[in-house]
Structures are given as C-alpha cells and as structure tokens.
Amino acid sequence: MLEGWLRLKVLLIIGDGMADRPLKELGWKTPLEAARKPSMNHMASVGICGIMDPIAPGIPPGSDTATLALLGYDAFEVYSGRGAFEALGSGIAVMEGDVCFRCNFASVDENHVILDRRAGRIADSDASKLAESLKKVKLSDSSVKFLFANTVQHRAVLVLRGSKLSRAVSDSDPGITGEKVLEVKPLEDNSEARHTAKILNELMEKFHKVLKEHPINKERVARGLPPANAILVRGAGILPKIRPLSEIYSVEAVCVAATSLIRGVCKAAGMQLLTIKSATGTPQTDYIAKAKAAVQALKENDLVLLHVKAPDVASHDGNVRQKVEVIEKIDRMLSYILNKVDLGETYVALTADHTTSCVTGNHEGDPVPVAITGPYVRSDDVEEFGERACAKGGLGRLRGKDLMPILMNFIGKVKKFGA
Amino acid sequence: MLEGWLRLKVLLIIGDGMADRPLKELGWKTPLEAARKPSMNHMASVGICGIMDPIAPGIPPGSDTATLALLGYDAFEVYSGRGAFEALGSGIAVMEGDVCFRCNFASVDENHVILDRRAGRIADSDASKLAESLKKVKLSDSSVKFLFANTVQHRAVLVLRGSKLSRAVSDSDPGITGEKVLEVKPLEDNSEARHTAKILNELMEKFHKVLKEHPINKERVARGLPPANAILVRGAGILPKIRPLSEIYSVEAVCVAATSLIRGVCKAAGMQLLTIKSATGTPQTDYIAKAKAAVQALKENDLVLLHVKAPDVASHDGNVRQKVEVIEKIDRMLSYILNKVDLGETYVALTADHTTSCVTGNHEGDPVPVAITGPYVRSDDVEEFGERACAKGGLGRLRGKDLMPILMNFIGKVKKFGA
Structure with missing residues (x-):
C-alpha cells in the first residue's frame, strides 16, 4: 500500500505579482488570461485549482509578508519589518537583536533636498568603493557596531548591532524627490527607540560628510552624473521569531530566487539559497537557468521554491504587453520543468504572491490563482490557469x-494533530 | 497608468434580512429567487458574486453585530451591547463610560404584570409629553446623571452617565406580556454592576410613579387606550472601542438608513448620518428618496451605505408576499441608482445583513448572497442575484x-501590509 521507495517532493513556483485585474486593452482579460500558456493550462487541467488571499481578503500584501504566508507562517503574528530580510538576502549573517534597514544611495543638494533617490541608478563599481569608505565611520557610542553593504546599483543595507536597539524608528527616506531627507524619529516612547534614532541620525550625517568629499563623487559630477552623496534608510526590521521549515516539517528546503528580499525571507525560514549567475530578478532573467537549478535541486531536497520577479516588475511599470510576455516565458520555463521532473513523485504548485495591477501599478488585495498537480491530488474541472477560471x-x-500545510500534507510531512 | 482623475467610490446596499430559506409557498424558492429583480440580476451578471457569513457559519447575527461586520470590524472582538447604538442612532451624543439601554413604554397592572409591551404602540406626541416628565426625576446618587429620550412610538433610549457604572446588568423587560417586570440584576460580581442595577431599579420605580399619575395616561385610559405606565429596559451597551472608518481607510463615509440601530452603528464607525424625512424603516418607506440621497451623497463621499429595513420587517411578520414585494421595490430602487451613478468610477455592492426566515420569523445563521460591480472586478458566470446562484x-x-476590505481595496484605500 505504501509506496515507500518514493521520495515525494514539492516544487512551489511563484510568479511575483503575476495576478492582475481585467484590463481594457486585453479585452477585459487579465494578463494571465490573455497570455498563451499551454503548460500552466495543463497544470490546471490535470491538477486541483483555487484562489488564495495571500494575507486576507482585500489586504494588499508586501512581497515579504506574502512570501512569509506562502511558506506557512502567520504574517500578522510574525512580521517584524523588511530590513532584516533585505540584509539576510544580501548575504549578511543577521543576528538576534540586530536592527536592519534598506538603504539607497541618493543625490541631495546642500540643503539635504533629494534630487535623485537612486543617485542615477549608480553603477555597482562606484557604489562598492563608496561603501568601503563608509565602513570606516566611527559611532560616538562604541557599544553599537554597524554593518553597511551595497547590493545592486543604488541599493544597500545597514545593520545596527548592539544592546538596547529598537526597530521602532521612522524612515529618513521621504519616498519622493524634491523633499528634504527626514530626521529619523523614535516611534515608541522608550529609551531603545530614542537611542536607535539618535544613532541613525548621527550615521546619516557622518555618511553624508564622507560621501560629499569622496573622489568617486567628484569624478561622477565631472562626468555629469549625479553624486551619491547621501544614504536614505527605511524599513527597519529585526529577525522574525519563526521556526525553520526543517523543524516544522522535517524537510530540506531550497530557494531559487534572485530578489534579495525573497532570498532573505527564505533564509529566515531556514532554507538554503541557490545563486544562479544569470538570474537577475528582471524581465530579462534567465528563466531556463532557474528552471534547471530548480529541477536539479529537487533531486536532493523535499521542497524547492522557485521565484520569478519579472511579472511584478512589468506590472509596477504598467507595461501590459511585457507582463503578458513574461508570463509566456514563465510558461515555457514551466514546460521545461514538467518535462524534466519525475511527476510520479513531485507535487508542483503554481501561484502568485499577490495581485499587482497594471492600472494602479500597486500591489492589490485581490486573490491570486493557484494550481497544484501531483500523484494524488483531487483534480477538478478547471482547464485554464487564470484568476477567474481557478x-x-x-x-x-x-x-x-x-x-x-496543504503541500506538505501531500508529501506526508505534516504531523497529525491529535491521536 | 494611474487614473488620477477618477475619484473611486463605493455604494454598499444592504437589504435587512433580505436572504431567506426556500419556502414551500414559493415552490421552494426563496423570496429573492422568486422576486422579479432585473437590476439585481444585472448586477450579478456583470459583477462578481459570492455568499457571505455575516459573522460565522451558522451564527444568527443581530442587526448590530452584522452591520459592524459589514463595516469591516470583528464583531466578536468589539461588540459591546446594543444600547449605545440605539442611543447614538436616536441622536444622543453618547460618551465613553456611558451605559445605554433600549427602552419601551409599556402598560402594566397594579402588580407590575405586563399587559402590553408597547403601550398600544403609543403615538409619538403622547410619548414625548411623558418623556418630558420623566426627565425631571432625581436619582438618590447625584453623581449619576441620566438622559431619557423617546424615539418612535413606544421606543425610547436611556443613558446613564457617571463613574463606576457597568453594562453587566440584566434586562427588566421579560420580552413577553403576562409576566411581571423583572428586577434588574448585576451580571458580574463587582460593585459597578451592583451599583448600576440599583440605580436602574430605582429609576424604573420612580418612572412608574410619575407615569401612573400622569394626565396623559389618565386621558389615554379615558379614551380606551392602554396607559404607558412603565418603562422596560434592555440591551445594556457601551460605546465599542473601534477606530473610525475615516482613520482606517482615509475615507469620507455616509449612512442612509432610517433604523436607529443601524444609524447608531454607522455613527459609532464615524460615518455621517443623512436624514430623509420620507424614509421610515417600514415596507412603505420612500425607496426612491433613499436612492436619490445615496446618489447625491456619492458625489462628495468615498463610501455610502444604503440600508433598507423593509425585508426584515416582512420576514419577522412571516409575510412572504410582502417580502417578495419589497424585494421588487428594492430592485426598482437599484435600477434608479444604476442609471444615475457613474459606473466608471463607482463600485456597487449588494447584500443582506443576515438571513431572516419567513418560517421561523427569526434571524438565521445561513449565509447571504453578495454581488459587487465596478470597473475592475473579476466578473463571473453568475446571472442571478439569489442565495443559491451566488x-x-x-x-x-x-x-x-x-x-x-475587499471594497476598500477596489478603490485603493487599504494600506499595504508589509513592503
């Protein structure tokens, strides 16, 4: 009766922001509905489908809270800010108590008014050299250490390490150009929050002094490029208190994702992170390289999460045509996968982490479609992978x-509740 | 990409107790299913439909808890009795700490046995004069003030104001004729509950003394009408601890409802209350006047709640024919609305606050149908607005x-959770 020689596995494929609303230019179809997607439709046909509220009906999820939820956590309970995920995803070994931030290299004028929140999307090489200099800054409170690392282009992360720190501090990034860099303020009335805000304001000021005199910036100005003369911080976060997936389900789990935020969430869940050089987190990413890595990873693991950022990028840009195209590329990636994996022992789930509307350019609280195939799913009548069909x-x-839990149950990894 | 020139709005139409169970006299259709309702069916056809448990599956909701839920609150968490809603709905500026009650003018005999719980549905003019006299009663504990106001016919509200009061007290209204007026008892073992019960019993006694000697009542007896010689109290309540909708969603919200309970819940949620003279909360209400007010209100507001009490009244009376008729009147009201509002920027939702059975005459825990139309809803195949079709x-x-949250998400008013 038991097929004990099988090692059942799960491949969870997440198209970031892949779900959408009906669009006039697609004849009131969604991009998923309009796309040519034979492999997705095949999954819907042979599998079981549904719709899913990543967080709750009507609540627009962040990519961090949505991914936490798709990994089985109650995001309302465990979410502790974005910063720690960004830092983890960039490769920093974040420790308990660390307070982490997403940072931008930005261009400001002499009055600290922001001229460019991304310092002209500064090249990695320039950012690296600037970051090296910033690491030498000394804080007046020597009990607090900081780690600073640039990641991609203008993006960077900052980690504060020490006792008596708090994530209850405001952002210095106002989010738009033409406004002054904001003073970081404590968001709770306690000494930890006040202390953390003070340290951040000191750091921002010292960073600014180092950056505005930096040879790289003088060179940039000479070349007609905006100087990266300020660091903006936002999204304070600490490690969430979550049990790793290996402990909850006794599984070996791996993440194939290029986006540092997603990598960070998976890292926080105790997953191994694979790095694929040609996977870029953009619509031009190497879909097949990711697919190959996922197929390979399934041989040694129980759970592989394969995340593709591209549809979200297209949606935020309101680029309907590109969204349809990347969905079709994901479909070809899926075709590769379905041809390579052993479908007799692999459950494949396909979904999105949230709806991103090409009209509003925002994450929306509409549900996402989901399809699951595998040896023993109770298949239904749905024959198309789309928001309405599912x-x-x-x-x-x-x-x-x-x-x-539904996926882990299929592979026998959920402990019985009761006796 | 952004449609910044649109001001998206939501109109939520609630037919009180409009859902029902299949009825033999309608060939096992529900009143909604049996009614001629082209506009409701049109909404179902072009919109997205579903069913909804106002509170939870199988739980018969009160109109107060159901309306709280439909406004997005967790009624299990925030509900704090009916009294405060009744008082708010009658126009009293209820304050934090006030304990409020629904009251009836009733007719009792010399042994306090209830002869008529509604004092012959006493006319407003008589009730007003009696209420004036009651306001002069003095309590022995001068630290407690009371407010008393008659509303419609035999209905009235009482508000106790002072420190050390509690809503944990029993009703004096036994709910049926032929029984004695009940002594109010503390429902918790603490001094606040005991104190509140004592004050209420003193008030009931003093009210009775004033009423039984009142010229209006002597005149009523002379005219062969039952005297309104007692006040029955029930439904102790305090203001719920809820954040106003304006704060949660940054919306301007308006309520078009005649029923004081519904008005009170909406007031507690920070909504503006419109008063339409010809709207009566009865099956004979002026449906089109309400529709006009709602359409007008949509011009200046983000959210308009339009509530029609009539189907619940018909259901409580077990009047199947009338229920079908009022549903058809609501359909004509809906037709007026759909012709007048700008459907390019308005989401219209149609539902009921609960099922009221024409057989039992009670609120029941069966789910209710819901339909939502609007520019970007993911329309489905449903073509009829009914309990089973939806x-x-x-x-x-x-x-x-x-x-x-689902409605507010459509108009971009729900904050993202996470980043």
Whole structure:
C-alpha cells in the first residue's frame, strides 16, 4: 500500500505579482488570461485549482509578508519589518537583536533636498568603493557596531548591532524627490527607540560628510552624473521569531530566487539559497537557468521554491504587453520543468504572491490563482490557469498561510494533530 | 497608468434580512429567487458574486453585530451591547463610560404584570409629553446623571452617565406580556454592576410613579387606550472601542438608513448620518428618496451605505408576499441608482445583513448572497442575484468582516501590509 521507495517532493513556483485585474486593452482579460500558456493550462487541467488571499481578503500584501504566508507562517503574528530580510538576502549573517534597514544611495543638494533617490541608478563599481569608505565611520557610542553593504546599483543595507536597539524608528527616506531627507524619529516612547534614532541620525550625517568629499563623487559630477552623496534608510526590521521549515516539517528546503528580499525571507525560514549567475530578478532573467537549478535541486531536497520577479516588475511599470510576455516565458520555463521532473513523485504548485495591477501599478488585495498537480491530488474541472477560471476549482478560496500545510500534507510531512 | 482623475467610490446596499430559506409557498424558492429583480440580476451578471457569513457559519447575527461586520470590524472582538447604538442612532451624543439601554413604554397592572409591551404602540406626541416628565426625576446618587429620550412610538433610549457604572446588568423587560417586570440584576460580581442595577431599579420605580399619575395616561385610559405606565429596559451597551472608518481607510463615509440601530452603528464607525424625512424603516418607506440621497451623497463621499429595513420587517411578520414585494421595490430602487451613478468610477455592492426566515420569523445563521460591480472586478458566470446562484460566484464564501476590505481595496484605500 505504501509506496515507500518514493521520495515525494514539492516544487512551489511563484510568479511575483503575476495576478492582475481585467484590463481594457486585453479585452477585459487579465494578463494571465490573455497570455498563451499551454503548460500552466495543463497544470490546471490535470491538477486541483483555487484562489488564495495571500494575507486576507482585500489586504494588499508586501512581497515579504506574502512570501512569509506562502511558506506557512502567520504574517500578522510574525512580521517584524523588511530590513532584516533585505540584509539576510544580501548575504549578511543577521543576528538576534540586530536592527536592519534598506538603504539607497541618493543625490541631495546642500540643503539635504533629494534630487535623485537612486543617485542615477549608480553603477555597482562606484557604489562598492563608496561603501568601503563608509565602513570606516566611527559611532560616538562604541557599544553599537554597524554593518553597511551595497547590493545592486543604488541599493544597500545597514545593520545596527548592539544592546538596547529598537526597530521602532521612522524612515529618513521621504519616498519622493524634491523633499528634504527626514530626521529619523523614535516611534515608541522608550529609551531603545530614542537611542536607535539618535544613532541613525548621527550615521546619516557622518555618511553624508564622507560621501560629499569622496573622489568617486567628484569624478561622477565631472562626468555629469549625479553624486551619491547621501544614504536614505527605511524599513527597519529585526529577525522574525519563526521556526525553520526543517523543524516544522522535517524537510530540506531550497530557494531559487534572485530578489534579495525573497532570498532573505527564505533564509529566515531556514532554507538554503541557490545563486544562479544569470538570474537577475528582471524581465530579462534567465528563466531556463532557474528552471534547471530548480529541477536539479529537487533531486536532493523535499521542497524547492522557485521565484520569478519579472511579472511584478512589468506590472509596477504598467507595461501590459511585457507582463503578458513574461508570463509566456514563465510558461515555457514551466514546460521545461514538467518535462524534466519525475511527476510520479513531485507535487508542483503554481501561484502568485499577490495581485499587482497594471492600472494602479500597486500591489492589490485581490486573490491570486493557484494550481497544484501531483500523484494524488483531487483534480477538478478547471482547464485554464487564470484568476477567474481557478475560482471554480476544487481548492475553493484559501488563505496564503494554508498553502504550505496543504503541500506538505501531500508529501506526508505534516504531523497529525491529535491521536 | 494611474487614473488620477477618477475619484473611486463605493455604494454598499444592504437589504435587512433580505436572504431567506426556500419556502414551500414559493415552490421552494426563496423570496429573492422568486422576486422579479432585473437590476439585481444585472448586477450579478456583470459583477462578481459570492455568499457571505455575516459573522460565522451558522451564527444568527443581530442587526448590530452584522452591520459592524459589514463595516469591516470583528464583531466578536468589539461588540459591546446594543444600547449605545440605539442611543447614538436616536441622536444622543453618547460618551465613553456611558451605559445605554433600549427602552419601551409599556402598560402594566397594579402588580407590575405586563399587559402590553408597547403601550398600544403609543403615538409619538403622547410619548414625548411623558418623556418630558420623566426627565425631571432625581436619582438618590447625584453623581449619576441620566438622559431619557423617546424615539418612535413606544421606543425610547436611556443613558446613564457617571463613574463606576457597568453594562453587566440584566434586562427588566421579560420580552413577553403576562409576566411581571423583572428586577434588574448585576451580571458580574463587582460593585459597578451592583451599583448600576440599583440605580436602574430605582429609576424604573420612580418612572412608574410619575407615569401612573400622569394626565396623559389618565386621558389615554379615558379614551380606551392602554396607559404607558412603565418603562422596560434592555440591551445594556457601551460605546465599542473601534477606530473610525475615516482613520482606517482615509475615507469620507455616509449612512442612509432610517433604523436607529443601524444609524447608531454607522455613527459609532464615524460615518455621517443623512436624514430623509420620507424614509421610515417600514415596507412603505420612500425607496426612491433613499436612492436619490445615496446618489447625491456619492458625489462628495468615498463610501455610502444604503440600508433598507423593509425585508426584515416582512420576514419577522412571516409575510412572504410582502417580502417578495419589497424585494421588487428594492430592485426598482437599484435600477434608479444604476442609471444615475457613474459606473466608471463607482463600485456597487449588494447584500443582506443576515438571513431572516419567513418560517421561523427569526434571524438565521445561513449565509447571504453578495454581488459587487465596478470597473475592475473579476466578473463571473453568475446571472442571478439569489442565495443559491451566488454560491457559484467568483468570490466564493466570505466572512462579513472581509467585505469592507475587499471594497476598500477596489478603490485603493487599504494600506499595504508589509513592503
């Protein structure tokens, strides 16, 4: 009766922001509905489908909270800010108590008014040299250490390490150009929050002094490029208190994702991170290289999460045509996967982490479609992978945090509750 | 990309107790299913449908808890009794700490046995004169003030104001004729509850003394009418601790409702209350006047709640024919609305606050149908607005408290959770 020689596995494929609303230019179809996607439709046909509220009906999820939910965590309970995920995803070994921030290299004028929040999307090489100099800054409170690392282009992360720190501090990044860099303020009335705000303001000031005199910036100005003369911080976060997936489900789990935020969430869940050089987190990413890595990883692991950022990028740009195209590329990636994996022992789930509207350019709280194939799923009548088709599926309407237990249950990894 | 020139709005139409169970006299259709309702069916056809448990599956909601839920609150968490809503709805500026009650003018005999719980549905003019006299009563504890106001016919509200009061007290209204007026008892073992019960019993006694000697009542007896010689209290309540909708969603919100309970819940949620003279809360209400007010209110507001009490009244009376008729009147009201509002920028939602059975005459815990139309809804295959047809819709099965986030998400008013 038991097929003990099989090692059942799960491949969870997430198209970031892949779900959408009906669009006039697509004849009131969504990009998913309009795209040519034979492999996705095949999954819908042979599998079980449904719709899913990543967080809860009507709540627009961040990519961090949505990914936490898809990994089975209750994001309302465990979410502790974005910063720690960004830092983890960039390769910093974040420790308990560390307070982490997303940073931007920015261009400001002499009055600290922001001229460019991305310092002209500064090249990695320039950013690296500037970051080297920033690492030498000394804080007046020697009990607090900081780590600073640039990641891609203008992006960077900052980690404060020491006792008596708090994530209850405001952003210095106002989010738009033409406004002054904001003073960081404590968001709670306690000494930790006040202390953390003070340290950040000191750091921002010292960073600014180093940057504005830096030879790289003088050279940039000479070349007609905006100087990267300020660091903006936002999204204070600490490590969430979560049990790793290996402990909850006794699984070996791996993440194939280029986006540092997603990598960070997976790292926080105890997953191994694979790095694929040609995977860029852009619509031009190497879809097949990611697919190959995922197929390979399935041989040694119980759970592989394969994340593709591209549809979200297209949606934020309101680029409907590009969104349809990247969905079609994901479909070809899926075709490769379905041809390579052993479908007799692999459950494949396909979904999105949230809806991103090409009209508003924002994450929206509309549900996402989900399809699951595998040896013993109760297949339904749905024959198309789309927001509306999947709503008629056998899974009904789920919450994001229910997906991982459903998948782990298929491979026998969920402990019985009761006796 | 952004449609910044649009001011998206939501109109939420609630037919009180409009949902029902299949009825033999309607060939096992529900009143909604049996009614001629082209506009409701049009909404179902072009919109997205579903069914909704106002509170939770199988739980019969009160109109107060159901309306709280439909406004997006967790009624299990925030509900604090009916009294404060009744008082707010009658126009009293209820303050934090006030304990409020629904009251009836009733007729009792010399042994305090209730002869008529509604004092022959006493006319407003008589009730007003009696209420004036009651306001002069003095309590022995001068630290407690009371406010008393008659509303419609035999209905009235009482508010106790002072420190050390509690809503944990029993009703004096036994709910049926032929029984004695009950002594109010503390429902918790603490001095606040005991103190509040004592004050109420003193007030009831003093009110009775004033009323039984009142010229209006002597005149009523002379005219062969039952005297309104007692006040019955029930439904102790305090203001719920809820954040106003304006704060949660940054919206301007308005309520078009005649029923004081619904008005009170909306007031507690920070909504503006419109008063339409010809709207009566009865099956004979001026449906089109309400529709006009709602359409007008949509011009200046983000959210308009339009509530029609009539189907609940018909259901409580077990009047199947009248229920079908008022549903058809609501359909004509809806037709007026759909012709007048700008459907390019308005989301219209149609639902009921609960099922009221024409057979039992009670609120029941069966789910209610819901339909939402608007520019970017993911329309489904449902073509009829009914309890069974909507169960096949794209929304699936929701909870009442999820409806408001879903609607607010459509108009871009829900803050992202996470980053």
